[in-house]
Amino acid sequence: MKLKIAVQKSGRLYDDSMRLLKECGIAIANGGNKLKAEAANFPMEVYFLRDDDIPQYVEDGVADIGIAGENVVYEKKKQVEVREKLGFGKCRLSLAVDKKETFSKEWLNGKRVATSYPVLLQQYLDRNKINAEIHEISGSVEIAPGIGLADAICDLVSSGSTLLTNGLKEAETILSSQAVLISSTGLNTEKENLVQKLLFRIRAVQKARNNKYILLNAPDEKLQDIIKLLPGMKSPTVLPLATKGWSSVHSVVQEDDFWSIIEQLKEAGAQGILVVPIEKMIV
Ligand code: PRP
Ligand code: ZN
Numbered sequence: 001m002k003l004k005i006a007v008q009k010s011g012r013l014y015d016d017s018m019r020l021l022k023e024c025g026i027a028i029a030n031g032g033n034k035l036k037a038e039a040a041n042f043p044m045e046v047y048f049l050r051d052d053d054i055p056q057y058v059e060d061g062v063a064d065i066g067i068a069g070e071n072v073v074y075e076k077k078k079q080v081e082v083r084e085k086l087g088f089g090k091c092r093l094s095l096a097v098d099k100k101e102t103f104s105k106e107w108l109n110g111k112r113v114a115t116s117y118p119v120l121l122q123q124y125l126d127r128n129k130i131n132a133e134i135h136e137i138s139g140s141v142e143i144a145p146g147i148g149l150a151d152a153i154c155d156l157v158s159s160g161s162t163l164l165t166n167g168l169k170e171a172e173t174i175l176s177s178q179a180v181l182i183s184s185t186g187l188n189t190e191k192e193n194l195v196q197k198l199l200f201r202i203r204a205v206q207k208a209r210n211n212k213y214i215l216l217n218a219p220d221e222k223l224q225d226i227i228k229l230l231p232g233m234k235s236p237t238v239l240p241l242a243t244k245g246w247s248s249v250h251s252v253v254q255e256d257d258f259w260s261i262i263e264q265l266k267e268a269g270a271q272g273i274l275v276v277p278i279e280k281m282i283v
Contacts, residue, residue, distance in 0.1 A: 002038075002045045003194040006057050006066035009048040012158060013179050016088035017067045021046075023279075024201035043194060052116075054182075055080055061184045064191050065198075071156060071177040075117050080182040084199055087206055089179035091158040093117055096168040098145055103171035108132045108152065114144035115154035124154075124174040142166040208281040210255050215274040220245050222269035229264050233283060252278070 007017040021028060021039075028046055030037040037046045047063055054068040059078040066080075071093050073082060095113070097103050105128055114135045115121050125132055135150055142162050144150040156177070157163060157170055181202065183195055218226045223238065226249060230236045236251040249270075253261050258275070265273060 001190050001194075002043045003065065003191055003198070004045045004047060004063045006047045006049050006054045006063035006068075008051040008054070008067070011051060012091070013051060013067060013069065013089045016086075016179065020067075020086065020088070020202065020205065023205045024198065026201075042198075044198075052076075058182050058184050063184075064187055065181060065183045065195060067179055067181055069156075069177050070180050071117065071120070071175060073180060073182060074175070075119050077119060079185055081185055082180050083183050083195070084181045084202060086179040086181060086202070087209070089177070091156050091177050092173045093120055093154065093175040093177060094157045094173045095152055095154050095171045096142075096157070096163050097152045097171050099167055099169040101169075101171075103152075105130055105172075111151040112149075113152045113154055114141050114150035116141055117154055120175055121154045142168060204280045204282050207283065208278040211252050211278055211281055212255060212258060213250070213276040213278050214253050214261075215248060215250050215272075215276070216265060216270040217241060217272040218247055218249055218268075218270050220247055223247055223249070225268045226265060226270055229261055229268060252281075 008014045018028065026042045026044060027040045028037050029040065030046065030048070035048055039046065047057070049057060051068055052072050054066040055073050055076040055078040057063045058066045058080045067086065069089055069091070071091070073080065108130045109132065112133045112135055113121060114137050116136065116138055118134050118136045121134055135144070137144065141153045141155045143166060144153055145168065146166060152171070153168065154174065160170065163170060187195065214230070227236050227238070230249065230251040230253065233252050236249050239248045241248055262273060
């Protein structure tokens with residue numbers, strides 16, 4: 001039995017999706033334009049599909065799991081389970097208008113908005129009691145205002161360069177999105193076990209990404225103060241240096257706290273601080 005995973009064929013999520021699988025130790029020999037590929041060392045089959053179609057394939061069970069943007073998952077309203085946020089493919093679904101326009105929610109009343117996200121846009125309009133007309137178009141939404149098809153658009157913004165090159169400005173974010181792992185509802189036990197195995201690896205990779213391994217030297221009399229600053233996975237490792245009266249301290253710190261901890265460590269007397277990426281982290 002093989003776990004069938006759907007990933008984006010090309011585009012914003014492709015590289016990071018493939019990198020995640022690779023970091024999970026799953027080797028996929030994909031020949032570029034191929035629709036299907038097999039993993040060498042994990043019972044997995046990879047389907048390369050259009051990102052917008054992935055929730056549908058997963059709902060139908062054609063694929064057991066998939067990597068898709070939250071934006072398409074929620075827009076398509078398919079019966080799938082969101083299993084894990086993946087931390088990449090971050091973007092937002094935003095309203096955008098001509099850069100010379102003064103935008104307000106009230107301004108939207110009676111306006112025409114072009115989008116490929118009619119469901120999410122309608123929810124936003126209802127929430128805000130705005131009466132605007134939705135023009136659903138499937139691609140190149142950003143050119144709609146320029147050709148007089150709409151007064152505003154609602155589209156994905158990542159770097160913002162698409163808006164910029166089309167003379168538009170982001171007016172309001174209606175949804176923040178990132179890539180998620182989704183699964184079919186009601187997978188059999190064998191497949192669910194494989195999903196658990198994959199999730200275990202994904203979490204180890206993500207944890208590692210959010211943490212750094214730190215090594216430093218400390219004079220023994222400062223050791224207690226320094227150890228207090230370093231939580232570590234259990235507690236820091238302390239090893240004596242060849243030079244008497246000095247120790248080497250090893251620990252793990254979170255990326256977010258990293259800079260403030262480094263400053264405090266230096267103040268407390270730490271020297272020769274090394275910070276090293278962690279490849280996998282299992283707690
Ligand atoms: C989105 C959106 C814009 C672009 C914005 O498309 O429709 O075209 O990305 O990115 P930027 O702010 O970095 O310029 P998506 O990635 O969903 O591709 P698709 O339309 O081919 O599915
Ligand atoms: Zn898309």
